[in-house]
Amino acid sequence: MIEPKNKNKLTFATIEVNAGLKKAITLSRADIIGELKESGMKGRGGAGFPTSVKWNLAAAAKGDKKYVVCNADEGEPGTFKDRLILTDYADLVFEGMTIGGLAVGSEEGIVYLRAEYTYLVAHLEDVLAKRRAAGLLGKNILGKEGFNFDIHLHMGAGAYVCGEETALIESLEGHRGEPRNRPPFPVDTGFNGKPTIVNNVETFAWAAAIYAKGGAWFNGLGTEKSTGLKLFSISGDCEFPGVYEFPMGISVADLLKEVGGSDAKAVQIGGASGHCVPAAEFSRAIAYEDIATGGSIIVFGQDRDLLDIAENFLEFFCEESCGQCTPCRDGNPKLLEGVQLLKKGECSMQYLNDLLSLAETMQLASKCGLGQSSPNAFVSIATHFKAEILGRTGKAMQGGK
């Protein structure tokens, strides 16, 4: 397999594997969650829910069985950091899941791995087998009486929406990946109706690092509201694409400098469901309180036609919408049609405003995050680049692709 190692050193490479787990088994359940609370970590998948709160709710929930689920359905366009973590630091992910099992009182962990990553299965099974052989999974882990936990892989079957946690659970249960209404939340009513924590691959890996180095260490990095470090998947028009680690709160401009993309016209932050940030706003911070992201950064150079980008994303959402709710199912094709009109130069300002109003309805009325966020890229492009997208003459943009 091809895996160019990024020059940018990741903290994960410096974490002693299993140090966190060894520390966690000496702590009470309340102290395990307390350590995570001190770190201030919010979910690395992008939604930004505090991980300690999720674990605490699942720990408090009543259930004869509980589940720890690792969301490895990395499907957001432009995201590939979980693939790198699973390739190079799978031990940390499994260790984080094991600590999660101890924290919430679960004996079963499931990694929901996207079908596109089937080539990782042999490696992951190998790591799991080694952990079992070393007494890090199975019965009485590390000699701690009654601490039983094991992990198995469950393959996805090609559906972006399954990255949404309730759709993921539906898929695990053998159904179509259609998101559920929330509440009830998975921490209470999750897989097979049992309390379940669903966390991103990166969240589990950081959890292992936090127990190894302490919650205070993590809390001291990043910003007050967005603590710690974060991995970013960087692609597009820059000199050095790849996976990078930065503290939360880094400005877009500083990030672009690091990756050799300073002359960008715009940057798509958060993948297809994220926002297209124009150069005028590159001083903004990448953090939950400003521009939140699961780590997808796509750089657009001066020559790129942003309508091509909006069209690509909307085609993606038209295909990946599960079709359950009307705003998402019917809204995305309508927006796509609008972008195609803009490309032909046949869209009036009034119609553009109608489309923006439809986008707002979708953001408000869609059932899950997919429909709520699918108009984001279109809205930000239509807001920031009006002069560029209106009145097209049908000829390709100067220097355009």
Next chain:
Amino acid sequence: MLVTERDRMKDQIYALADQLGRERSSLIPILQEVQKAYSQVSSFAMQVIADALGIHPVEVNSVVSFYSFLHTEPKGRFVLRLCRTISCLMNHTETVAKQLENELGIKFGETTPDGKFSLEYTNCLGMCDQGPALLINDKIYTHVTPDKVHGLIEECRAIFGVHAMQQKEGH
């Protein structure tokens, strides 16, 4: 399909249900195994799986139709999935797409008449820093350029030649 072939498939599905469990949560793993063995999940297979798990065949069909990696129609021995997400497109996926069509003599969404190759587009493969990316069955190829396409297809043909008799052979 011959009666004996149907019987064999039925036995195989029941063996899978025994091995993977008859709970609803075993449905997708069973479907994936059946597809691996037969390059499709046929109507007959869906009926048998429904019987084995004690659910309605429509339930099985609704699941198969939902997921893009499950299909009711037969696909080629090699399914080529080219990433069409923006980062790959920015690295000129269209030239790779054209050359794939040229080499295979089919368009996207089609299967070669000899049943060896199917050509499809897919969404983000998570190789955005190394595009264009192409997934051939379970194997990922990155930095694909039009001049490499012929070699990749020849590689598949060579594998097919060696393992033609072993229907389940993965690679």
